[in-house]
Every structure is written in C-alpha cells, then in structure tokens.
Amino acid sequence: MSSKVSAKKILEEVGAEAGDVIKIVKPNITYKGILLDRPETFDKNYITLKLDNGYNIGIDISDAKIELIEKSTKSEIKFEGLDIKEDPNLPFISIISTGGTISSIIDYRTGAVHPRFTANDLLNAYPELLDEANIKCKEILNILSENMDPKYWEKIARAIYKEIKNGVDGIVVTHGTDTMHYTAAALAFMIRTPIPIILTGAQRSSDRPSTDARLNLISSVVAAKSDIAEVAVCMHATPHDRECYLHRGVKVRKMHTSRRDAFLSINDLPLAKIKDNKVEIINNNYIKRDTMEPKLNNKLEPKVALIKTYPGMNAEIIDFYVENNYQGIVIEGTGLGHCAESLIPSIKRAKDAGIPVVMTSQCINGRINMNVYSTGRKLLKAGVIPAQDMLPEVALVKLMWVLGQTKDFEEVSKMMTKNLVGEINNKSSLIYFPGGYHGLEKDRS
Amino acid sequence: MSSKVSAKKILEEVGAEAGDVIKIVKPNITYKGILLDRPETFDKNYITLKLDNGYNIGIDISDAKIELIEKSTKSEIKFEGLDIKEDPNLPFISIISTGGTISSIIDYRTGAVHPRFTANDLLNAYPELLDEANIKCKEILNILSENMDPKYWEKIARAIYKEIKNGVDGIVVTHGTDTMHYTAAALAFMIRTPIPIILTGAQRSSDRPSTDARLNLISSVVAAKSDIAEVAVCMHATPHDRECYLHRGVKVRKMHTSRRDAFLSINDLPLAKIKDNKVEIINNNYIKRDTMEPKLNNKLEPKVALIKTYPGMNAEIIDFYVENNYQGIVIEGTGLGHCAESLIPSIKRAKDAGIPVVMTSQCINGRINMNVYSTGRKLLKAGVIPAQDMLPEVALVKLMWVLGQTKDFEEVSKMMTKNLVGEINNKSSLIYFPGGYHGLEKDRS
Numbered sequence: 001m002s003s004k005v006s007a008k009k010i011l012e013e014v015g016a017e018a019g020d021v022i023k024i025v026k027p028n029i030t031y032k033g034i035l036l037d038r039p040e041t042f043d044k045n046y047i048t049l050k051l052d053n054g055y056n057i058g059i060d061i062s063d064a065k066i067e068l069i070e071k072s073t074k075s076e077i078k079f080e081g082l083d084i085k086e087d088p089n090l091p092f093i094s095i096i097s098t099g100g101t102i103s104s105i106i107d108y109r110t111g112a113v114h115p116r117f118t119a120n121d122l123l124n125a126y127p128e129l130l131d132e133a134n135i136k137c138k139e140i141l142n143i144l145s146e147n148m149d150p151k152y153w154e155k156i157a158r159a160i161y162k163e164i165k166n167g168v169d170g171i172v173v174t175h176g177t178d179t180m181h182y183t184a185a186a187l188a189f190m191i192r193t194p195i196p197i198i199l200t201g202a203q204r205s206s207d208r209p210s211t212d213a214r215l216n217l218i219s220s221v222v223a224a225k226s227d228i229a230e231v232a233v234c235m236h237a238t239p240h241d242r243e244c245y246l247h248r249g250v251k252v253r254k255m256h257t258s259r260r261d262a263f264l265s266i267n268d269l270p271l272a273k274i275k276d277n278k279v280e281i282i283n284n285n286y287i288k289r290d291t292m293e294p295k296l297n298n299k300l301e302p303k304v305a306l307i308k309t310y311p312g313m314n315a316e317i318i319d320f321y322v323e324n325n326y327q328g329i330v331i332e333g334t335g336l337g338h339c340a341e342s343l344i345p346s347i348k349r350a351k352d353a354g355i356p357v358v359m360t361s362q363c364i365n366g367r368i369n370m371n372v373y374s375t376g377r378k379l380l381k382a383g384v385i386p387a388q389d390m391l392p393e394v395a396l397v398k399l400m401w402v403l404g405q406t407k408d409f410e411e412v413s414k415m416m417t418k419n420l421v422g423e424i425n426n427k428s429s430l431i432y433f434p435g436g437y438h439g440l441e442k443d444r445s
Numbered sequence: 446m447s448s449k450v451s452a453k454k455i456l457e458e459v460g461a462e463a464g465d466v467i468k469i470v471k472p473n474i475t476y477k478g479i480l481l482d483r484p485e486t487f488d489k490n491y492i493t494l495k496l497d498n499g500y501n502i503g504i505d506i507s508d509a510k511i512e513l514i515e516k517s518t519k520s521e522i523k524f525e526g527l528d529i530k531e532d533p534n535l536p537f538i539s540i541i542s543t544g545g546t547i548s549s550i551i552d553y554r555t556g557a558v559h560p561r562f563t564a565n566d567l568l569n570a571y572p573e574l575l576d577e578a579n580i581k582c583k584e585i586l587n588i589l590s591e592n593m594d595p596k597y598w599e600k601i602a603r604a605i606y607k608e609i610k611n612g613v614d615g616i617v618v619t620h621g622t623d624t625m626h627y628t629a630a631a632l633a634f635m636i637r638t639p640i641p642i643i644l645t646g647a648q649r650s651s652d653r654p655s656t657d658a659r660l661n662l663i664s665s666v667v668a669a670k671s672d673i674a675e676v677a678v679c680m681h682a683t684p685h686d687r688e689c690y691l692h693r694g695v696k697v698r699k700m701h702t703s704r705r706d707a708f709l710s711i712n713d714l715p716l717a718k719i720k721d722n723k724v725e726i727i728n729n730n731y732i733k734r735d736t737m738e739p740k741l742n743n744k745l746e747p748k749v750a751l752i753k754t755y756p757g758m759n760a761e762i763i764d765f766y767v768e769n770n771y772q773g774i775v776i777e778g779t780g781l782g783h784c785a786e787s788l789i790p791s792i793k794r795a796k797d798a799g800i801p802v803v804m805t806s807q808c809i810n811g812r813i814n815m816n817v818y819s820t821g822r823k824l825l826k827a828g829v830i831p832a833q834d835m836l837p838e839v840a841l842v843k844l845m846w847v848l849g850q851t852k853d854f855e856e857v858s859k860m861m862t863k864n865l866v867g868e869i870n871n872k873s874s875l876i877y878f879p880g881g882y883h884g885l886e887k888d889r890s
Contacts, residue, residue, distance in 0.1 A: 146784055254779075257781050262810075338623055365700055366702030366704065435683065
C-alpha cells in the first residue's frame with residue numbers, strides 16, 4: 001500500500017469508524033482492537049488501536065492491510081451489585097463522589113474520557129475496600145474538576161458535615177485532580193473535624209489497566225481510619241503503584257500534568273505515607289482524632305480575583321476588578337512578593353476602596369518577605385497583606401472564606417496573616433524543597 | 446530592665462537610630478554592630494544587629510543594656526580602579542549589567558536592598574574573573590527585575606547583539622532573579638547567536654558574606670567561554686556555594702522565593718554543571734558555538750495577557766482583554782490544559798476576533814494534552830492553541846515575539862506549536878520531574 005494514501009481514506013475504504021473492532025495485518029505482525037478517534041494522526045498514516053489488554057497503541061498503516069471485524073455497539077459498563085453485610089468490628093467510612101477521572105471511563109467512540117462511575121461503582125470495582133471498613137457511598141456531584149466552583153465547595157462541605165454528624169469514623173471524597181487542591185483548602189477552612197477527611201482522585205481513569213484509582217482509593221480508606229483528623233489529599237507518592245503520600249490539604253498542589261505522583265506537599269512535609277494498607281507518620285505535627293468539636297462554617301465570598309503578574313502587565317486589570325465590585329484580590333507576584341512599581345497606584349486605590357490585596361509568589365516554594373527590597377516595602381506601605389508561605393491557590397480560597405466571615409479590613413488582614421488550619425508554616429526546612437537535583441545529586445544535605 | 450518596656454522606647458532613650466553603631470550588653474554576652482531598621486520586631490522586644498562579620502542577628506533586649514557607640518554617617522562604597530591589561534591568550538567576555546540583587550547593596554539605614562553595583566564594581570569585587578577572560582563591562586540598566594518590561598528586553602537584546610558583532614567570545618548578563626527567566630526566554634527568541642549568552646543574578650546581595658554572586662558570576666564567565674551557544678541561566682545548583690547549573694533559557698523557572706538554588710530546569714535537564722571553573726555537560730542536546738549566523742529580531746507585541754484560571758473565575762476577564770484590544774492571550778489552565786466550560790464562549794469570541802488564545806498548565810511540570818478529556822476537546826474546537834510542554838511564562842514571551850513577527854492567525858498558531866529554540870521538548874523523561882521525594886526516597890527509578 002502506498003504511503004501517499006491517507007489513513008482516513010484507507011479506513012473509509014474498509015468502512016471502519018471509531019469504535020469498530022478492526023484487524024491490522026502488517027508484514028510481520030497482526031493487531032486486533034478497537035479503532036480510536038484520533039483524526040489528528042491520520043495524515044501521518046497513523047491510527048490508534050485500543051488492544052484487548054486495555055492499552056492504546058499507535059500503528060503506522062502505510063504497509064498494512066485493514067479488515068473490519070465488527071461494527072461498534074453502544075455498550076454500558078455495569079457491575080453486579082454486591083450483597084454487602086455490615087461488620088461491626090470494622091470502622092464506618094463514607095465515600096462521597098464528586099466526579100473526575102477516578103469516576104470516569106473512556107468513551108471508545110471518541111477516545112475521550114467522561115465522568116460516569118459513581119462511588120458505588122468504585123466499590124463494586126474494588127471490593128477489597130470492604131476488608132478495610134464498612135463503606136457507604138454517596139454521589140453528590142458528577143463533574144470534571146475544572147468545572148468545580150465555590151458553590152460546589154459549599155455543597156461538598158455540607159455533605160461531609162452531615163456524615164460527621166452521622167457518626168462515621170472517616171470520610172473519603174473522590175474528586176477530579178485538576179482542582180482537588182483548591183477544594184481541599186476550601187474544606188479545610190470550612191469544616192472543623194474530629195475525623196479524617198481524605199480527598200483522592202486518579203490520573204488514569206478507573207477502567208484502564210494502568211489506573212492509579214485502586215491504590216489511591218484503598219490508601220484513602222486506610223488514611224480515613226487513621227488518627228489524622230485533618231482535610232488531606234491522598235495520591236501516589238511515586239510513579240509506581242506502590243505507596244501513597246497523605247498531604248495536608250492546605251499545603252498541597254498538583255505539580256505535574258499527567259504523572260501519578262503529580263501532587264506534592266509545598267513548604268511542608270507530607271503528613272504520612274500509606275504503604276501496604278498501613279499509615280507511616282512522616283510529619284508529627286497534625287491534629288489528632290477527636291480533638292476538635294465538629295463545626296461547619298461554609299460561607300464564602302466568591303468575588304475574589306487571582307492575578308498573576310508578568311513583565312509588561314498593565315495596571316488596568318486591577319482597576320477593572322475594583323470597578324467591578326470584587327471584594328478581594330490575590331496577587332501572584334514575583335520572588336519574595338514583588339510586582340512592577342507601575343502597579344502600586346492601582347493596588348493602593350484598591351486598598352483605599354476597602355478591598356484587601358494579598359501578596360503571594362509565583363515561585364510557589366518559599367516564603368514571602370516584603371521587608372528585604374524597596375519594592376516590597378512600598379507594597380506594604382500601600383497596604384498589601386503578605387501571605388507568608390501560603391500557596392497562591394490557598395491564599396485565594398482563604399480570602400474567599402475570610403471575606404465570608406467578615407468584611408472589616410483590619411480583621412481580614414489579621415486573619416489572613418494568622419495560621420488558622422496549618423496553611424501558614426512559621427518554620428521552614430531545607431527538605432521542603434525538592435531542589436534542582438533531578439536525581440543527579442545524591443548529597444542533599 | 447523590664448520586658449514591659451518596648452525596644453522602641455529603649456532605643457529612643459539612648460538616642461540610637463537605624464544605621465548607628467550600638468553595643469548591647471546582656472548578662473553573659475556583649476554585641477556590637479549596626480542597628481537595622483526592623484520596627485516590626487520592636488514590640489516583641491527584639492532588635493536586629495548587623496555584626497562586623499556581615500551577618501544579621503536578632504537579639505532579645507528585655508534583659509540588656511544598650512549603649513550608643515557611633516552615629517551613622519552616610520557612606521559610599523567605592524572600589525579602587527584596577528589597572529587591567531589585555532591577555533591575548535584569554536577569551537574576550539562582555540558583562541552587561543541590568544541591575545538586580547547581584548548589583549545591589551544593603552542600605553544599612555533602612556535595612557532594605559537597593560541596586561547600585563555596576564558590572565565594573567563586580568569586576569573590582571571579584572578580580573579573579575580576570576584569570577578566566579579579558580572582561581569588558583557595560584551597564585545598560587540598573588533596575589530591580591520586578592520592574593523589567595518588554596521594552597527593556599528589546600534594549601538588552603540590542604546591546605547583546607552589538608557585542609556579538611564586536612566579536613566577543615561570550616556574554617554574561619547580570620539581572621535580578623525575580624523575572625530573569627522571562628528575560629532569558631525573550632532573548633532566546635530575539636537573538637540567533639554563535640556564542641553563549643549567560644544570564645546570572647544573586648539571591649543575596651553582593652556585599653553580604655553569604656552572597657551567591659561570586660560563584661554565580663565566575664561560573665557564568667566559565668559558561669560564556671564554553672561551546673554552548675544558547676541563551677542560558679547560570680545559578681547555584683544546591684544551597685551550598687559549590688557548583689552551578691546552566692539551564693536552557695526557555696526551560697527554566699524561579700521555583701523558590703529565597704534559596705540560592707531557586708532556579709530549576711522544567712521539562713528538561715540542565716545543560717551543564719559548572720564546578721571548579723569547569724563545564725560538565727549534562728544534556729548533549731545543545732547548539733554548538735559558531736553554528737548559527739548572528740541575527741537580531743527583537744520586535745515584540747507587548748499587548749499580550751496572561752490569565753491564570755481558578756475555580757469561580759468569571760469569563761468577563763477574557764472579554765475585558767478582547768474589548769481592550771489585546772493581541773493575544775495565554776491561559777494558565779489546570780491539569781492537561783483545561784478550564785471551566787463557562788469560559789469557553791468568551792474564549793471562542795476572542796478567537797473569532799482574531800486573537801490567538803494559547804493554553805498552558807498551572808501544574809508547571811508536564812505536557813498539555815487536550816485530546817484526553819471532553820473539556821480539552823471543546824477548547825481545541827473553540828480554537829485554543831495547545832502550548833505542549835512550554836512553561837506559561839515562556840508561552841507568554843513567545844506569543845509576544847511571534848505576534849511581533851506576524852498577526853496572521855494560522856501563522857501564529859503554526860509558530861506557537863512548533864519548537865523554535867528549544868522551548869518545546871517532544872520527548873519527556875521521568876527524571877525531568879524532581880517528584881514528591883523530598884529526600885525521603887532513595888529509589889527514583
């Protein structure tokens with residue numbers, strides 16, 4: 001077959017469409033699988049096949065013959081219901097599902113991923129969870145987390161609080177990974193909890209053989225049984241399917257687009273490692289089970305802006321937010337908490353209009369210190385509130401929450417600079433920062 | 446002395462002001478040094494002293510007696526001029542200074558840091574540079590880099606190009622660290638170079654004993670003599686004063702507010718390590734000296750916006766930029782390159798108005814892939830240009846540069862998705878990402 005003939009044309013000739021089962025016969029090898037919808041590769045004569053083992057493979061079909069084996073039929077994945085009996089010797093854990101990749105399956109017609117699994121489906125898929133706890137599942141949302149919104153945080157917080165009051169021993173929230181760290185921070189400010197609240201997700205959907213959902217979910221259930229009564233994120237610790245880290249919800253960030261170990265503790269150590277269904281404490285500085293009386297305070301002011309500064313940024317964007325009645329602004333500045341001096345008059349106008357302006361750093365790691373350089377001092381004089389070692393995302397969520405409690409500028413300023421739930425660490429440590437080693441250096445001391 | 450008496454009052458009583466030399470007599474120890482201006486510590490009864498060895502120390506003066514030794518006199522630091530002779534056996538390196546901490550000294554009256562050292566001052570401070578090369582210094586700016594602006598990039602590029610045409614063997618640019626990675630990216634797009642162009646700076650000012658300026662500067666001169674004819678950033682590789690990494694200018698980011706090893710290569714390996722004034726190549730994939738004909742193309746379109754998305758973000762901010770005649774928009778989305786679906790209509794309107802919208806990820810590490818999830822596919826359909834594994838900051842600078850060359854949408858889209866100067870890496874490697882190890886794990890494989 002000539003390489004001038006496009007994959008599109010070849011597929012048309014045999015009548016094969018995305019979703020169909022096809023056979024590809026090459027000189028030395030034959031493949032059978034479901035044709036995925038990847039038209040962007042067609043002009044390079046590549047097609048993508050979903051093999052029986054679940055993996056996708058790209059195949060050059062310049063020298064191949066293609067046979068249509070079976071036209072696609074729309075199929076629903078259905079698990080058999082399990083007959084679950086309560087074991088009074090095991091703790092009671094609630095799994096609340098909100099959507100995301102962990103609740104998703106691949107649509108083999110389009111090759112794209114859609115949310116569909118509920119928490120109940122996950123329980124059916126991983127019945128070994130029932131060896132760890134009595135598990136009750138509840139679906140309260142089914143969205144991809146890029147569509148997460150402050151009003152949903154309020155809803156999730158209410159659902160969690162209800163479960164706490166119901167007397168469960170721990171809660172697992174399944175969530176998309178894109179904005180899981182924002183939700184974790186929001187829940188940490190909204191809920192005072194006597195039990196663990198563990199958020200988890202997956203970087204590969206639950207119906208893939210390579211999914212990280214199983215280990216993340218079972219580790220989260222183990223963490224939810226533990227003594228760590230905080231809002232925490234439980235995700236893979238390494239690229240391997242071996243162990244998870246438990247990260248404090250206000251000190252964690254998604255730091256890689258696709259890796260299973262994408263979540264890192266920032267300016268803090270992970271709380272614990274979960275390995276072989278056991279909790280190994282890393283960071284002894286945590287709130288213990290049954291220390292806090294449960295309390296829900298889920299009121300937020302959603303009209304808060306996050307502005308990342310950059311060379312050449314025009315101050316008009318700050319004026320825009322002030323004119324449009326935003327109630328607070330978080331700036332993601334540079335270095336120790338700076339921005340171009342040309343922005344300072346607009347920042348001062350915001351402050352004079354009663355709008356708190358909070359400074360964080362786009363360096364992500366490390367601490368704001370606005371006393372070192374002249375720019376920082378000018379910003380402090382203009383009334384900017386330094387966010388210390390808070391992540392920009394956490395400062396944003398905290399400002400929404402603080403403004404939900406009070407609009408008094410002095411009170412907001414005091415609350416923003418005070419550690420409330422572990423979001424500000426007064427001490428730093430060299431090992432908080434992975435550094436530039438990239439595995440090249442052994443000596444990290 | 447009672448702990449109820451404030452430090453402010455005690456200092457007033459003895460007539461001591463910031464900048465004065467004072468003596469502090471405590472029961473078991475006596476200190477002498479310059480009083481720094483840190484009023485924020487006064488109500489805790491702490492004052493900060495600059496000791497003769499150059500270090501700052503915080504001292505509790507509740508139980509101390511204070512004596513005023515000497516009132517401050519405004520002093521200018523001046524280095525003796527060196528009588529520099531040309532050595533024809535050594536390469537010729539130009540150092541271009543633009544300001545920043547490396548060019549700064551502490552104002553002991555206020556405790557703040559101001560830019561003042563020129564490249565010539567640095568040469569006077571570190572005459573050992575002359576063992577490495579014949580060095581010519583040129584000051585073209587003296588600003589803190591938070592005030593860096595695209596129009597300054599054009600100016601720096603012109604100055605560099607002039608030195609290339611003058612026939613020097615390499616160029617070092619001293620720069621503030623806050624936005625050094627933005628400038629490095631801008632220069633990489635603007636200048637085709639047959640010689641190394643090395644940016645460096647300091648996290649501690651040059652008059653401090655703890656300064657990183659000396660090692661960064663000498664390592665940069667060594668790198669400027671090397672075979673690596675790219676725009677690169679040379680900064681400490683570890684927190685120690687031992688070695689530097691050379692990072693490709695379009696693949697580097699300031700990842701810590703204060704550490705000396707704050708700069709990391711992202712989605713790439715460092716080009717080299719500079720240790721004991723020697724270059725050890727790490728990444729063989731670099732452009733060699735004298736491969737390229739020099740060319741300057743420093744035209745930029747500065748009206749480009751960078752928008753970081755977050756839960757609850759209102760689409761009106763995109764409309765604002767479109768209405769205000771911005772010529773391009775870079776979105777720092779979540780995960781693989783997503784944002785809330787509620788933003789898509791505004792993104793589509795921007796695209797329909799001929800404004801290219803480029804998608805990057807706030808995860809920083811990893812690659813955009815907008816084919817996996819339904820949101821990504823919808824964004825692609827709306828005309829969003831995926832920035833692959835480009836850093837958001839680099840995508841912003843590249844879009845400014847590309848729009849300086851053409852306003853044709855298809856041409857912009859083609860240039861943005863094509864690797865021009867190393868800003869897009871088609872292959873990824875596990876070791877690009879330091880991961881969540883924090884020194885806790887030995888096995889990185």
